[in-house]
Amino acid sequence: MYSECAVTRDRTTPIPRPVLLNRRTLLKAMVSAGAGVLLVACGDDGLDPFAPPPTSSQAAPQSSPSSPQADVSAPQGEPSADAPDESSADRSAQAQRQAALPEPLVYIIPHPARQGDSVLLLVEAPGAQAASMSWQGQAFSLLKHDDRFVGFVGIDANEQIGPHALGVAVWGPSGEQLLWQETVIEISAVEWTVDDIQIDGPNAALLEPAIRSEDYAAREPFQSTLTPQLHWLGVFDPPSSGEITALYGEQRSFNGGPISEYHTGIDFGGLTGAAVTAANAGIVSWAGQTRRRGNGLIIDHGAGVYSGYYHLSELLQTPGVVVQQRDLIARMGATGLATGPHLHWEVVVRGVTVNPLPWLRLLEFPDPDQELNPANAIAATNLVRG
Numbered sequence: 074m075y076s077e078c079a080v081t082r083d084r085t086t087p088i089p090r091p092v093l094l095n096r097r098t099l100l101k102a103m104v105s106a107g108a109g110v111l112l113v114a115c116g117d118d119g120l121d122p123f124a125p126p127p128t129s130s131q132a133a134p135q136s137s138p139s140s141p142q143a144d145v146s147a148p149q150g151e152p153s154a155d156a157p158d159e160s161s162a163d164r165s166a167q168a169q170r171q172a173a174l175p176e177p178l179v180y181i182i183p184h185p186a187r188q189g190d191s192v193l194l195l196v197e198a199p200g201a202q203a204a205s206m207s208w209q210g211q212a213f214s215l216l217k218h219d220d221r222f223v224g225f226v227g228i229d230a231n232e233q234i235g236p237h238a239l240g241v242a243v244w245g246p247s248g249e250q251l252l253w254q255e256t257v258i259e260i261s262a263v264e265w266t267v268d269d270i271q272i273d274g275p276n277a278a279l280l281e282p283a284i285r286s287e288d289y290a291a292r293e294p295f296q297s298t299l300t301p302q303l304h305w306l307g308v309f310d311p312p313s314s315g316e317i318t319a320l321y322g323e324q325r326s327f328n329g330g331p332i333s334e335y336h337t338g339i340d341f342g343g344l345t346g347a348a349v350t351a352a353n354a355g356i357v358s359w360a361g362q363t364r365r366r367g368n369g370l371i372i373d374h375g376a377g378v379y380s381g382y383y384h385l386s387e388l389l390q391t392p393g394v395v396v397q398q399r400d401l402i403a404r405m406g407a408t409g410l411a412t413g414p415h416l417h418w419e420v421v422v423r424g425v426t427v428n429p430l431p432w433l434r435l436l437e438f439p440d441p442d443q444e445l446n447p448a449n450a451i452a453a454t455n456l457v458r459g
């Protein structure tokens with residue numbers, strides 16, 4: 074069954090291409106994103122985030138954000154770890170606290186990742202105050218989750234295979250930098266299925282790229298924000314009791330043309346009016362209508378993870394409403410570009426549509442609470458510790 078639930082390779086917002094970032098570029102990205110990142114400026118060509126912790130005079134917050142002498146500062150809202158009048162006793166005490174902290178361990182799960190995967194970044198750093206990551210030119214804070222820091226990135230179904238740069242930074246309780254690590258996520262290929270779909274009649278007009286772009290622009294702002302909370306616990310639930318009729322990643326052409334899109338979610342078959350339920354807890358971020366997706370609803374699960382529900386006959390929740398897992402949120406339909414009633418369900422991670430199957434534990438679930446084996450931590454080749 075066809076549904077309008079694909080992204081195109083020529084959409085107005087291009088799929089981010091992999092960029093191997095050097096240290097300086099990573100640092101700038103982290104600063105520009107303001108990701109809880111404890112850096113005040115980066116105007117100094119000699120600045121090296123992998124350098125040992127700064128001396129007290131270097132680390133004091135600068136009076137001007139453009140100061141060429143700027144370096145690592147204390148977290149926002151926290152007292153500076155290195156006030157200008159800091160005594161050697163203070164520095165000694167800080168060094169003792171830092172030495173008492175276990176070495177941060179960084180995990181990338183799964184690794185290597187596949188096209189369409191949701192990659193979980195876990196940093197075990199008991200006693201640390203903050204952590205952040207940089208990925209594809211963007212930087213953002215990791216969420217504190219007990220003694221862990223947690224973040225997710227989405228890998229597009231057509232992402233370029235090979236190594237992609239990833240930066241990780243961890244700060245201690247006094248704002249001292251514990252870790253600034255550059256590593257890579259290896260991305261491997263998936264052989265997606267290919268299908269040519271026949272669309273005729275009035276629906277054919279909805280294949281116009283302009284209508285596709287209009288649809289994407291209407292929804293994108295409601296599924297791209299990083300809400301700094303985990304609203305859900307545990308595995309997601311299928312949002313419909315219907316059978317899965319189409320999988321994520323299918324490479325699609327229309328009416329004998331070239332492949333132009335891929336299927337961004339999974340489809341559940343059923344009857345108009347069938348229950349559609351929340352896959353997990355969250356806050357409704359959007360409920361509306363577009364020409365291709367018909368009636369749709371998006372849930373913000375936090376941490377940059379969203380789920381979307383489309384071609385609905387009826388919307389039963391409104392934006393801002395808190396929903397729990399399995400709450401009734403809508404009814405199945407065939408609105409928009411659909412050849413029959415079904416539910417198109419997709420998962421979006423950091424603005425990228427990913428394979429929903431891991432979220433249902435049909436593939437490896439990106440569980441922030443999973444047990445970790447230190448032997449699987451990635452090598453801390455650039456640990457900033459004395």
Ligand SMILES: [Zn+2]
Nearest residue numbers: 076078340417
């Ligand atoms: Zn679909």
